[in-house]
Amino acid sequence: MKRKSIKLIVSLILMFIVSCDDPETVVTNYVHPDGSVTRKIEMRNLKNIFKKSDFQVPLDSTWIVKDSIEINRKGDTTWIKRAVKQFKNIDEINLAYKSDSGTNKGMLRQVGFRKRFKWFNTEFRFSERIDRQLSFGYPVKDFLNSEELLYFYSPESLKHEKETGPDSLKFRALADSVKHKTDLWSTKNIVSEWIGKFSDLIAERAGKDMTRESLKAREDEFIKVVEANDKKFDSLWSAGIILRKFIGEENALKYKTEADSALGSVTKYFFVSFKDYSVRIVMPGKLIGTNGFIDSSHVLLWPVKSDYFMTEPYEMWAESKIPNTWAWIVSGLFLVFVLSGVIMKVIKKD
Amino acid sequence: MKPESEKYDNVLNLLRESKPVLDSTEDIEKEVIKRITKVNHSQLNLPEIIDFLFGWVYIGWVRRGLIAASILLVLVFVFQQGIILKRIGMLSKQTVINDKESVSTPTDEIEKLLMVYKNSGRRFPSKTITISEKQMKELLEKVDELKNKYKELENIIEGDPELKKLIEKKQIETNRTKINL
Numbered sequence: 100m101k102r103k104s105i106k107l108i109v110s111l112i113l114m115f116i117v118s119c120d121d122p123e124t125v126v127t128n129y130v131h132p133d134g135s136v137t138r139k140i141e142m143r144n145l146k147n148i149f150k151k152s153d154f155q156v157p158l159d160s161t162w163i164v165k166d167s168i169e170i171n172r173k174g175d176t177t178w179i180k181r182a183v184k185q186f187k188n189i190d191e192i193n194l195a196y197k198s199d200s201g202t203n204k205g206m207l208r209q210v211g212f213r214k215r216f217k218w219f220n221t222e223f224r225f226s227e228r229i230d231r232q233l234s235f236g237y238p239v240k241d242f243l244n245s246e247e248l249l250y251f252y253s254p255e256s257l258k259h260e261k262e263t264g265p266d267s268l269k270f271r272a273l274a275d276s277v278k279h280k281t282d283l284w285s286t287k288n289i290v291s292e293w294i295g296k297f298s299d300l301i302a303e304r305a306g307k308d309m310t311r312e313s314l315k316a317r318e319d320e321f322i323k324v325v326e327a328n329d330k331k332f333d334s335l336w337s338a339g340i341i342l343r344k345f346i347g348e349e350n351a352l353k354y355k356t357e358a359d360s361a362l363g364s365v366t367k368y369f370f371v372s373f374k375d376y377s378v379r380i381v382m383p384g385k386l387i388g389t390n391g392f393i394d395s396s397h398v399l400l401w402p403v404k405s406d407y408f409m410t411e412p413y414e415m416w417a418e419s420k421i422p423n424t425w426a427w428i429v430s431g432l433f434l435v436f437v438l439s440g441v442i443m444k445v446i447k448k449d
Numbered sequence: 450m451k452p453e454s455e456k457y458d459n460v461l462n463l464l465r466e467s468k469p470v471l472d473s474t475e476d477i478e479k480e481v482i483k484r485i486t487k488v489n490h491s492q493l494n495l496p497e498i499i500d501f502l503f504g505w506v507y508i509g510w511v512r513r514g515l516i517a518a519s520i521l522l523v524l525v526f527v528f529q530q531g532i533i534l535k536r537i538g539m540l541s542k543q544t545v546i547n548d549k550e551s552v553s554t555p556t557d558e559i560e561k562l563l564m565v566y567k568n569s570g571r572r573f574p575s576k577t578i579t580i581s582e583k584q585m586k587e588l589l590e591k592v593d594e595l596k597n598k599y600k601e602l603e604n605i606i607e608g609d610p611e612l613k614k615l616i617e618k619k620q621i622e623t624n625r626t627k628i629n630l
Contacts, residue, residue, distance in 0.1 A: 219525070219530075220533070256546065260546075386537075387533055387536045388539075389543075392546045393546070418536075430526070434522065437518075437519045440503045440506045440512070441506065441516065443503050443506060444503075
């Protein structure tokens with residue numbers, strides 16, 4: 100509910116922090132057929148500052164780390180930290196996520212691997228999943244169409260390329276549309292989450308007009324109140340004016356503590372201190388499916404941003420297959436054998 | 450002589466009349482059959498092998514079972530490959546991006562790197578970077594070596610007017626291609 104004012108402050112703080120010390124991080128998972136994973140991390144920073152507490156992904160002394168620098172044509176120096184570690188299986192990666200002490204330690208992240216024998220081929224599935232933050236939010240796909248969704252999940256480099264490319268006007272309009280719709284999505288999420296948390300807190304002593312269903316039925320009404328009082332939201336909420344508009348004078352007095360508590364909880368989960376990074380996956384064999392972006396070298400890429408796992412789990416997955424040559428040979432020989440037998444019988448019959 | 454010849458005849462008759470006692474006729478029978486079978490086996494021919502291999506075609510349920518298995522195998526193959534091809538087709542429609550996330554040190558930056566190295570008193574601004582002095586020296590030597598070879602090449606070209614002409618022509622062609630691109 101303090102969305103825009105708080106969001107602006109948080110964004111500015113985050114931008115300041117990011118521009119200062121945060122490394123730009125790309126994690127690459129090289130998945131092997133036996134389920135082992137070679138994980139490479141590349142961090143780039145304009146300063147030679149790589150604090151462990153700023154790392155977006157787990158990285159400790161067990162990794163092989165190499166530092167280097169890069170100077171561009173303008174003479175700007177970029178400091179690069181490259182780290183690599185071989186994980187025997189996904190359990191080791193999950194353990195690393197659990198014991199992470201970096202900046203994104205609060206997020207529940209999990210890696211999955213599946214290997215399926217399908218006679219002619221063996222199929223592999225690798226995924227990285229981040230659990231959702233809000234319990235009562237709306238999926239973003241309810242607000243954006245397929246083109247907007249694609250833009251929403253696109254890496255920044257692609258967005259920039261589109262917005263400065265030949266169809267720049269079209270993409271700027273698309274960007275504006277996505278921004279407008281995601282703003283509405285954010286407001287609805289906050290209100291919905293507040294209703295959910297608030298109704299949980301007052302569940303035992305709530306009257307019929309204060310049940311979750313009755314509050315939910317008035318959700319659009321609440322959103323209008325929030326939007327109308329956006330600029331003065333903080334002071335109006337503190338004065339209890341907004342709550343009175345929501346639930347009436349009597350209920351506002353009765354449930355003020357619970358309403359404040361619910362708002363505090365929503366703010367905590369909505370404005371998570373998450374630092375963005377990118378995930379790349381290199382699968383064994385031939386790629387047959389993914390929900391990521393494919394780069395020119397057939398490496399898959401996903402940007403990881405807090406908006407993506409706000410209301411739904413964010414799963415980055417890829418599937419590939421390796422043909423079982425021996426199964427192809429055995430099947431071929433079997434077919435030839437049966438076919439020969441049948442032909443022979445037909446000939447002998449004649 | 451008579452009694453002797455009689456004796457001889459008697460012995461001969463006795464031997465003729467006393468036949469050997471066969472107490473293991475079954476074993477002999479088995480041995481004979483075994484030998485006969487051995488002889489037959491060594492004379493196996495192609496039709497017999499084929500009959501042996503494809504004997505199943507005359508057994509109805511085996512024949513039907515194997516044919517069904519073959520059809521199933523073909524269907525599984527067609528189904529699996531169909532799905533895979535469809536999925537690969539869908540992948541090709543997905544957005545391909547120009548990857549700007551990965552980093553590698555471009556070779557044309559080496560000169561600048563060296564300049565920084567030299568200007569910083571042959572030491573990088575931070576001692577935490579793991580480029581040893583030895584590696585840096587090697588790099589400098591290699592660059593100097595490359596420069597010397599380049600000079601030598603230039604001298605050779607200058608000394609051979611035909612070669613110079615040819616290279617100039619190639620350079621013009623290359624520039625044209627670049628412009629066209």
